[in-house]
Amino acid sequence: MLTDDAGRGANQAPEPANSVKNPRRTGGDLVQLLTPSGERISHPEFDLWISDVSDEQLGSLYEDMVVIRRIDAEATALQRQGELALWPPMLGQEATQIGSGRALRSDDFVFPTYRDNGVAYCRGVAVPDLVRAWRGNALFGWDPYRYNIATQQIMIGSQSLHATGYAMGIQDDGADSVAVAYFGDGATSEGDVNEAMVFAASFQAPVVFICQNNHWAISEPVLLQSHVQLADRASGFGIPSMRVDGNDVLAVLSATRIALDRARKGGGPTFIEALTYRMGPHTTADDPTRYRDPNELEDWAAKDPIARLKALLDRKGLLGEELEDRVKAKADAVAAELRSGTINMPEPAPLDVFKHVYSEENSWIERQKDHYSRYLESFSGSVQEGAL
Amino acid sequence: MIKEFRLPDLGEGLTESEILSWKVAVGDTVELNQVIAEVETAKAVVELPSPFAGTVAALHEQPGSVVEVGKPIVSFEVDDAGAAPSGAAAPAAAAGNADDASAAPAAPPAPKREATLVGYGAAVEQGGHPTRRQRNLPAAAAAPAAATVPVRAAVPAAANAPAAVVESERPSERPRSTPPVRKLARDLGVDLTQLSGSGAGGLITREDVQHFAEGAAAPASAGVPATAGRETRTPIKGVRKYTAAAMVQSAFTAPHVTEFLTVDVTAAMELLERLKASRTFQGYKLTPLTLAAKAVLIALKRNPTLNSRWDDAAQEIVQFNYVNLGIAAATPRGLTVPNIKDADAMGLLELSAALSELTETARAGKTTPAELAGGTISITNIGVFGIDAGTPILNPGEAAIVALGAVRKAPWVHNDELAVRQVMSLSLSFDHRLVDGEQGSRFLADVGAILSDPGMVLTMV
Numbered sequence: 001m002l003t004d005d006a007g008r009g010a011n012q013a014p015e016p017a018n019s020v021k022n023p024r025r026t027g028g029d030l031v032q033l034l035t036p037s038g039e040r041i042s043h044p045e046f047d048l049w050i051s052d053v054s055d056e057q058l059g060s061l062y063e064d065m066v067v068i069r070r071i072d073a074e075a076t077a078l079q080r081q082g083e084l085a086l087w088p089p090m091l092g093q094e095a096t097q098i099g100s101g102r103a104l105r106s107d108d109f110v111f112p113t114y115r116d117n118g119v120a121y122c123r124g125v126a127v128p129d130l131v132r133a134w135r136g137n138a139l140f141g142w143d144p145y146r147y148n149i150a151t152q153q154i155m156i157g158s159q160s161l162h163a164t165g166y167a168m169g170i171q172d173d174g175a176d177s178v179a180v181a182y183f184g185d186g187a188t189s190e191g192d193v194n195e196a197m198v199f200a201a202s203f204q205a206p207v208v209f210i211c212q213n214n215h216w217a218i219s220e221p222v223l224l225q226s227h228v229q230l231a232d233r234a235s236g237f238g239i240p241s242m243r244v245d246g247n248d249v250l251a252v253l254s255a256t257r258i259a260l261d262r263a264r265k266g267g268g269p270t271f272i273e274a275l276t277y278r279m280g281p282h283t284t285a286d287d288p289t290r291y292r293d294p295n296e297l298e299d300w301a302a303k304d305p306i307a308r309l310k311a312l313l314d315r316k317g318l319l320g321e322e323l324e325d326r327v328k329a330k331a332d333a334v335a336a337e338l339r340s341g342t343i344n345m346p347e348p349a350p351l352d353v354f355k356h357v358y359s360e361e362n363s364w365i366e367r368q369k370d371h372y373s374r375y376l377e378s379f380s381g382s383v384q385e386g387a388l
Numbered sequence: 389m390i391k392e393f394r395l396p397d398l399g400e401g402l403t404e405s406e407i408l409s410w411k412v413a414v415g416d417t418v419e420l421n422q423v424i425a426e427v428e429t430a431k432a433v434v435e436l437p438s439p440f441a442g443t444v445a446a447l448h449e450q451p452g453s454v455v456e457v458g459k460p461i462v463s464f465e466v467d468d469a470g471a472a473p474s475g476a477a478a479p480a481a482a483a484g485n486a487d488d489a490s491a492a493p494a495a496p497p498a499p500k501r502e503a504t505l506v507g508y509g510a511a512v513e514q515g516g517h518p519t520r521r522q523r524n525l526p527a528a529a530a531a532p533a534a535a536t537v538p539v540r541a542a543v544p545a546a547a548n549a550p551a552a553v554v555e556s557e558r559p560s561e562r563p564r565s566t567p568p569v570r571k572l573a574r575d576l577g578v579d580l581t582q583l584s585g586s587g588a589g590g591l592i593t594r595e596d597v598q599h600f601a602e603g604a605a606a607p608a609s610a611g612v613p614a615t616a617g618r619e620t621r622t623p624i625k626g627v628r629k630y631t632a633a634a635m636v637q638s639a640f641t642a643p644h645v646t647e648f649l650t651v652d653v654t655a656a657m658e659l660l661e662r663l664k665a666s667r668t669f670q671g672y673k674l675t676p677l678t679l680a681a682k683a684v685l686i687a688l689k690r691n692p693t694l695n696s697r698w699d700d701a702a703q704e705i706v707q708f709n710y711v712n713l714g715i716a717a718a719t720p721r722g723l724t725v726p727n728i729k730d731a732d733a734m735g736l737l738e739l740s741a742a743l744s745e746l747t748e749t750a751r752a753g754k755t756t757p758a759e760l761a762g763g764t765i766s767i768t769n770i771g772v773f774g775i776d777a778g779t780p781i782l783n784p785g786e787a788a789i790v791a792l793g794a795v796r797k798a799p800w801v802h803n804d805e806l807a808v809r810q811v812m813s814l815s816l817s818f819d820h821r822l823v824d825g826e827q828g829s830r831f832l833a834d835v836g837a838i839l840s841d842p843g844m845v846l847t848m849v
Contacts, residue, residue: 074421079398080398081437082439085400285400285431286432
């Protein structure tokens with residue numbers, strides 16, 4: 001049933017097996033609804049959750065994926081042009097980010113990593129705000145409560161604890177919204193993620209853990225870190241899990257909806273392993289050719305998430321000039337907005353550094369702010385060089 | 389209008405990058421984000437996308453040049469509309485911001501950003517904003533203060549001058565102290581670089597400064613030596629830097645084995661005298677080195693393993709079918725090892741001429757890079773310094789090096805009797821990755837046999 005048009009790289013180690021027998025796993029070994037060549041294949045359970053997706057919505061999923069890939073390319077270029085200090089590319093992970101991001105309700109709360117800019121785009125964050133922190137312009141780009149997406153974590157995995165805590169708060173409020181934590185394969189080896197899963201299971205908190213297994217924790221391959229499939233790690237905590245093709249936007253959408261529905265109905269946490277691939281470097285300061293076999297990249301390029309959705313649209317006769325033009329125009333406009341918004345971003349004032357340290361007034365901070373402002377003023381007078 | 393593109397910090401905290409190639413030429417029309425160059429940083433090879441749409445007006449750097457971050461590398465002729473494509477969109481960007489940006493005062497024209505070590509630092513506006521003062525005051529600035537201080541006057545001027553030159557060349561860290569102590573030092577006219585701190589971690593304390601200011605007569609100052617005249621610091625650069633890197637690389641990649649052999653070279657020295665007197669060698673410079681070099685070349689023919697190279701990248705052993713004989717030479721610039729190309733094809737006459745030329749060129753400091761490259765084995769003549777033996781380090785990329793000791797008269801068992809003979813020690817280091825003890829030993833024994841009994845050559849060639 002599963003097809004892998006690309007075949008496997010010669011150096012690819014066998015995937016850890018035995019997961020099919022895992023009673024806590026939904027959907028078998030690997031859920032795939034859309035093959036790399038764009039063939040829609042059926043799945044008795046997962047099909048139900050995307051039966052409502054219209055042709056028009058398929059087109060909009062395609063548009064979103066193309067747009068975030070363009071955001072990624074433009075931000076990478078801006079970094080190379082000296083406009084950003086750093087950028088973590090998400091190239092190759094568009095289906096996971098859009099498939100899951102588009103499944104969320106506006107009152108759900110997202111706890112993302114630094115790489116989840118596609119998810120932030122889905123939440124409605126203004127495009128230039130995606131790069132504000134990477135430009136060193138502010139500590140963070142947006143107001144978390146405005147879009148219900150928290151600050152992007154650079155620390156690996158800590159946001160899974162934030163998400164679990166937030167989910168426990170939802171329980172106390174008696175609400176039916178869900179907290180969603182995003183993290184990568186490497187994070188599942190961190191203490192924070194494991195602690196979060198203990199608490200999520202103990203309190204049956206409405207939290208969904210979305211693990212984007214992009215195969216590389218910077219330069220560390222995932223197979224070195226886990227001798228079982230990552231989805232099976234969740235079983236050890238008593239958390240039901242799914243393992244889906246992360247380059248298949250429909251499989252990710254379906255799995256996320258299943259997990260969200262379970263959480264909203266009091267069914268507790270779910271762990272989704274989305275099998276995808278980081279096609280770019282870890283960040284713009286990284287050189288993956290030093291640790292990665294180029295054959296592997298080729299294999300995954302053949303499983304490209306956007307190409308396969310495009311192929312499906314083509315098969316369905318939906319890929320006309322009209323759609324292509326519209327998507328291209330949108331991507332161009334977003335890229336231009338990102339570029340101009342970045343280059344013209346107002347500089348923060350020196351005293352802004354004291355903002356947001358505490359939510360309420362704090363005498364220590366006030367004192368420091370006062371000292372610093374007087375220090376700054378001391379430069380406005382005629383001060384002799386060397387007199388200080 | 390002309391727009392410059394300055395080299396950005398392409399990684400996190402990089403200070404320079406090398407231009408590998410230009411993908412555009414002057415006069416080319418480029419689009420926004422079109423790849424214009426490939427550059428290599430300490431971290432990765434990356435492509436540079438053009439920040440402008442326009443025409444390439446000038447390329448400021450050549451491929452191969454290492455460029456500091458912040459230097460202009462290319463200029464574009466951009467039409468005015470293209471130069472500021474984003475002006476109109478600015479308000480929209482601000483409107484979409486979270487509270488930080490929208491609360492910011494109506495933006496004054498954004499000052500041009502300057503690259504700092506990590507990405508971009510706070511903008512520096514004209515008039516009144518603090519700029520980080522340089523940690524390293526130029527020596528000139530410190531000098532006037534020093535002149536007013538009697539203590540400093542006691543330092544001999546001659547000792548002082550070179551120290552100051554060295555100081556200005558090297559990016560030294562400011563001596564550790566605290567602001568009040570620095571102020572005290574300034575008030576008393578004490579140059580902190582002249583003090584050793586007695587506090588934790590070398591921290592200069594108030595007492596240190598006071599003692600120093602009270603003059604050399606103060607008892608405590610005995611424990612506070614003025615260090616300037618007691619050591620000389622020389623920046624590591626040029627040949628010294630290159631030699632150091634080559635030696636470290638060689639010492640820590642090739643497992644060295646060194647063997648020694650002391651031989652009676654009386655017969656060889658007698659041969660040398662006869663040759664010198666002969667008409668053929670008139671005008672040629674014949675030395676023990678000449679004969680030893682010839683002996684090495686003859687022995688190599690029988691033991692070619694010593695004339696090879698470990699090619700780690702290709703995982704191959706390269707056996708040379710020619711000999712480029714390197715000769716270590718002490719030159720004014722430092723140690724160099726120029727080599728004689730195809731030395732194995734040379735007769736003794738030719739070889740002696742080549743040796744003379746090589747040493748003269750090296751001493752004049754005129755050795756070309758080509759003469760330094762491509763050596764296959766080396767000889768170092770430590771005997772000229774009166775030394776007998778050593779453990780030479782391989783010239784990187786070569787499998788063996790022979791050190792020639794001094795030829796000296798010594799008591800020696802000759803024909804089963806104790807006699808005064810001319811004796812020389814040979815030291816051979818070889819790379820044990822590709823030369824085993826057997827081959828190394830046979831080679832060294834052959835060189836020794838030729839030098840102790842030159843007639844033995846008849847049995848070898």
